[in-house]
Each structure stands twice: as structure tokens, then as C-alpha cells.
Amino acid sequence: MKILLCFGTRPEAIKMAPIIKELDRQHISYKVCVTAQHREMLDQVLDFFDIIPDYDLSLMKTGQSLNSLSASILNSIDPVLDDYKPDVVLVQGDTTTAAMVALGSFHKNIKIGHIEAGLRTYNKKSPFPEEANRQLISKLADFHFAPTSDSKLNLENEMVDTKDILITGNTVVDALKWAIKKIDNQESEEIIRVKDLIIEEKKIDPCNRTQKREFWNWFKKYL
Structure with a gap:
């Protein structure tokens, strides 16, 4: 099986990073394609997680519209798909990159x-446009990796077959644990506070705004 992971923004890269690490660990064939919808912020995360894209479409342009970006992604992804011929394409979340790929x-x-x-x-x-993007992706996707039971229920209510849904939790938690290990020899008030949130037996709610804000405020300091 050949897997292509496609993303273009900082949040996508953070949440895809643990999947890339796991594919490496299991020696599963994959390649990474970035649209660079957000160039500088994306590059910071790629560097932090030691990810080198196999395809970099570099589509970010100052002041471009959603329609212009969408057209560029659709036009640029074709040669990548033709070249690598993946069996599965993985997209994350609800960005224009995810929807158009x-x-x-x-x-x-x-x-x-x-x-x-x-x-x-x-x-x-x-x-x-995120809500429309994620609903569109759900109509097109073959495999649905839901972060919570509520997310799974939403999909089932939209007539997605239960056998095609897997509750995985939110990969941002895996990214956080990986990041903590990487900087484990560093200590600061922010790091200690975030570490206190990460308890192996405790589930972290990906919809909890306070926890998400804590994570982003901490993580941005180390990108």
C-alpha cells in the first residue's frame, strides 16, 4: 500500500506529524505533499517535526482568494497523483487544501x-469556509477517522457506514506528547503547565477551548 499525506497549513502539519512518525515506525510506504497554503508557519512545523516533503507545491500567494487557491490546488495535485499513484490519500481537518485534495x-x-x-x-x-469543507470531505471520503464518539455519531446520522468510521482521538495530543519528549531537557513555566495536562489515563477533549488555547500558546513558543 502506498499512502500520500497532503496538507498545507500549520494545524494540519501538527496533526499529521504523529501519523507520519507512525508510518515510519511501521515501515509503511508513504510520501508527503504540501501545498504551502501557509508558507512560513508550515515550514516552522516541518522543521520542528523533522518532516521533509516529497512534493512542495508552494501555492501561497499574497492576497489570493479562496477560489484562486482552490483552482491552484486542483490543478497542481494532478501531477502528484499521476506520479506517485497512491492507494490512499490522507487529508486532515477542514482546510481548503484538505477539501480540494x-x-x-x-x-x-x-x-x-x-x-x-x-x-x-x-x-x-x-x-x-471550514464547515462546508469538512462536510464536502465527508461525502468524498472512504475512511473516516473521528476524534470523538460525538463525531462518529454525526457521521452515522449522515448515513456514513459505521464500518468506515474509526474513533482515534485527536492526533494533536500525540503531537503534543512527541513535542514534550523532544524538549524534555528544557523546563519553563509554560512547559510544566502543559505537561500537567497530559496524563496517560486522562482523555483530553479536542473541543475544549481552554485546553486548545493552552496548547497553541505553548507550542508557538517552540516553533
């Missing part, structure tokens, strides 16, 4: 796995 893969009849599937507000304008 999923659509391009669907057009090529390539199976799609959606990381962090099933999050919903059921208001297509909130958040915009």
Missing part, C-alpha cells in the same frame, strides 16, 4: 482517508 483524489478514483472527521456545527457559514 480530496476532490482531486476523488476525480482520480483514489481512496480518501479523512483525519479528524465528523466535526460539525451544521451552519455552513460558521466557521466559514
